[in-house]
Amino acid sequence: MKSDRLLSILLLLQTHGQLSAADLAGRLEVSARTIMRDFEALSAAGVPVYTVRGPQGGIALLPGYHTDVTGLTADESRALFVVLAGSAHADLGLGQALGSALRKVMAALPAPHQGGADLTSRRILIDPVRWRGSPGASDLEVYQWAVFADWRLRLRYRHGRDNRVRTYTVDPYGLVNKAGVWYLVADHKGEPNLYRLDRAQSAVVVAEPVRRRAGVELDDVWEALRRRIDDLPSPVAVTALVRDDLLALFLRMHEGDLDGPPVPREPGWSEVGVRFRSLRAVETLLAFGAGVEVLSPDAAREALAAQAKAIAGLYGISSAPRPGTPAPEA
Secondary structure (H helix, E strand, C coil): CCHHHHHHHHHHHHHHCCCCCCHHHHHHHHCCCHHHHHHHHHHHHCEEEEEEEECEEEEEEECCCCCCCCCCCHHHHHHCCCCCCCHHHCCCCCHHHHHHHHHHHHHHHCCHHHHHHHHHHHCCEEEECCCCCCCCCCCHHHHHHHHHHHHEEEEEEECCCCEEEEEEEEEEEEEECCCCEEEEEEEEECCEEEEEEHHEEEEEEEEEEEEEEECCCCCHHHHHHHHCCCCCCCCEEEEEEHHHHHHHHHHHHCHHHCCCCCCCCCCCCCEEEECCCCCCHHHHHHHHHHEEEEEEEEHHHHHHHHHHHHHHHHHCCEEECCCCCCCCCC
C-alpha cells in the first residue's frame, strides 16, 4: 500500500506542480503526518522533492522531473483496459486518440501485467447506450468549442414538458454523457440547468466570456442537478398486478421507482409496488394494455379508466355521425 501511495504522490505532484501536505492527505485519505513520512521516504530514495515554506507553501518536485507509468498493480492495469465502448469517445472525436493512448499505456506497463490487461480489453466491454436509444448530439463540436474556450452559448431548446421551443443564453460548465445521452450543464441567469442535447434545435457560440459562479466546478453542478432529479417526491404509491410475460420489461422500465421485489400472486401474475410522481405519470402504464392492472389507489384506477374510456371513444364506432360526415342516402 505504501508503494502505491508513493507513486500516487509522485503523479499528483507531477500533474499539479505543488500541493500542500493537507491537500495530499485529503486526496489519498491519510494523515498529514503520513504524507510527511512519505516525503522523507521519497527524498531518501533519490526523488527530487522539496518543501516550500509559508502560507502558500507545500511539497513540490524539481522542474523537469518526470516518472513513467510504472508500479501499477495487476488490478489497476486491468482497470485501465475496461474500455467504455459506444458513442462517447467517438462523439467527442477522441475514438482514435483513446486507442492510441491505451496502446502507449500497454507498452509502459510492467511485463507481468501486460497479458492480464490485454485479456481484460478483449473479454470485458461496457456499452452505456440503451437499446434503441435516442441518437446522439448532431453538432457536439459547437458545445465542445464553447466549453473549452470558455464562451457563452445561445440555445434554441425544445422542452419535453410542453414541447415548446425557447431561446436561452447560457454559461456552460461542461458536458455529461449519461446512459448514452449527452447533456449540457450550464447556468441560465445564474441558476444551474440541464439541457439534453438531442432537444436543442440549434446552438451558437456567443463571443462573450462565460459567466460561471466563482469556485463552482462541473462536478458540483452535476451533483446538485442529479440530486434535484433523483430526489423528486413520489407521492403516488401504486400497487399493480403485472402479467408474468411482461414482468421483466415492466421491472426494467420502472427499476428506479420500485417499492420492493415482485410478489407472485395468482398463476401467471405478480404484484408489484411502484412510486409515481403524479397521477398523470401513472397513465404511462396504459402502454402495457391489459397486461397490467392497477389495484390501488382508487384515484389511479379512476385516472386510468378515464383515459381508457377516452381512447375507446376515439377509436370506437359511434351511433352519432361525426361532424361533417355526409348523411346516408335515403
